Amino acid sequence: MTNNILIENQYKRSSLFEKENVNYLVRILKRFNTVPKINNINIITSTSEPTVFKIVPNKSIIIGSSFLDKPILALVYLRYGIEWQLWYKALNAEKKDVGLCDIAALEVIRIFYNLLPKDDKEKLENLDYVLIDLIKNDIDLNVESSLINEEIQSFHGLKNANTEIKESWKPIIENLAKPTEYMLMSGGDLRLNIDEIHLLNKYGCRPFPRPDAFTFASSTASSVSNFAFDKTDKVRSILIRNSLKNGFENTTIEFSELLKNNLRHIFKLNEECEIIFSPSGTDSSLQIAALTQIISDKEITHILVASDETGSGVAAALKGCHFENTTALNYPIKKDTKIEGFREVDLIQIPFRDQNGALKTAVQLDQEVLDAVINTKNQGRHIVLHTMDQSKLGYQSPSDEFIKKLNSLKNLSIQIIVDGSQLRLDPKDIQNYLNKGYIVTITGSKFFTGPPYCGALILPKSVNKLIHSVKNTLPKGLTQYYNRSDWPTSWFCSNELSDGYNYGSYMRWNAAVVEVDRYYKTPILYRNMGIEMFCNFVNDSIKEATFL
Incomplete structure (x- = not known):
């Protein structure tokens, strides 16, 4: 022409x-x-x-x-x-x-x-x-x-x-005939929705690259990077091709397992450690609440350390309540109402700061947690202790010394959870927690700048084995939140959950894994140097800003 x-x-x-x-x-x-x-x-x-x-x-x-x-x-x-x-x-x-x-x-x-x-x-x-x-x-x-x-x-x-x-085309079209940016904001609750003027969600982020904004690994959410977006967009093309060739279900299961294996490889985790993806960090808390209810027949008390620096919906999730007005599977629900099938629990919140806003000392926090543990133990209740390793503002509680004291308490029914949602942890930190039998929660959307929201639970071998043996099913109301495919296929407890696949969660984690992999492939000397130079620059900029 x-x-x-x-x-x-x-x-x-x-x-x-x-x-x-x-x-x-x-x-x-x-x-x-x-x-x-x-x-x-x-x-x-x-x-x-x-x-x-x-x-x-x-x-x-x-x-x-x-x-x-x-x-x-x-x-x-x-x-x-x-x-x-x-x-x-x-x-x-x-x-x-x-x-x-x-x-x-x-x-x-x-x-x-x-x-x-x-x-x-x-x-x-x-x-x-x-x-x-x-x-x-x-x-x-x-x-x-x-x-x-x-x-x-x-x-x-x-x-x-x-x-x-x-017939074989239908699930492929339903799940993969969507722009990548749409997939990155699907399979979650209303927090992922964007406005029609600026295309920003409630945290000022977009489901596609926003190079004109400076996103320095926010403690809440970041817009996806060009690099991670392109890699995830490429994966969508591969998934389409593989689904047409090998079948949608086989391709999806392989993709989910590949993501989990990539995380195991990056963090050098034992293969017997189970990883469960969730649409957000708050959804991970809901998963913990649900698992706790099927593991223990005792009355349950959640002790939430750093309650003033966790997600705003975590407290509701731990009580088995809806934390938004819609679920990750797009069911309309009423915030703060009880999810069907959850029994009543106690929740003790221990904030980092006192009523005047002053940061408590490590000794004060340890004592508050110890008092809560002993009082709950004396009531014969099962304790779920939610500890914090790197909060939004960089704090940790309780101390390592406190955990050693816990081990000396007799007849203690307890499961320790480590909130590592900021993921400012080294692989050896995660390995250490898992070796002690702790459940670790992580997200890929904070320090590692993956798209919001992508949460995950990492369960140690001992907990995985315990849940595998349980013959109770998860609370019925979770059918509005999770698909059967979101949970380990060998677990009986999740058999009654919904059919389907949460591709939004998978794609957000794919983008996050890209960023995590890039970070750890950078030599540690350069990583430390870059972080130190950036921190010094920010500190100097604040000092030079006379209006601050």
């Missing part, structure tokens, strides 16, 4: 580079960073056919120059075309099943459109284009109608050999 040029050359003399349009174009180009990267697919603009949009399977996407006068329109069409090519490549030998590409690309572009800022949607409001009409008029994108949609097929000119959707 004559008068065709690569898209990167098209904008060189465009009026879009005039001063008043630059900010808008930059914003669109930033969003283009979330589009999958595919090898050997050229994006070509046509000046001879300014209204053309054509997909040449496995080769190129041709887009008319008129689209480029409306960058957001071009973005939507190119996002569709690239997604179509991604699924076409995944078909391997089954190239006749192009209907799957149509279906999946339509589903992805619908979600992609919904994630656009409100201003960008308004720019598309009065445009008359096939894709835009399908989306904005809420035309049913069910798979049967997509298979026979001639307008969609005209983009690539291929005839679909199947007139009915294959």
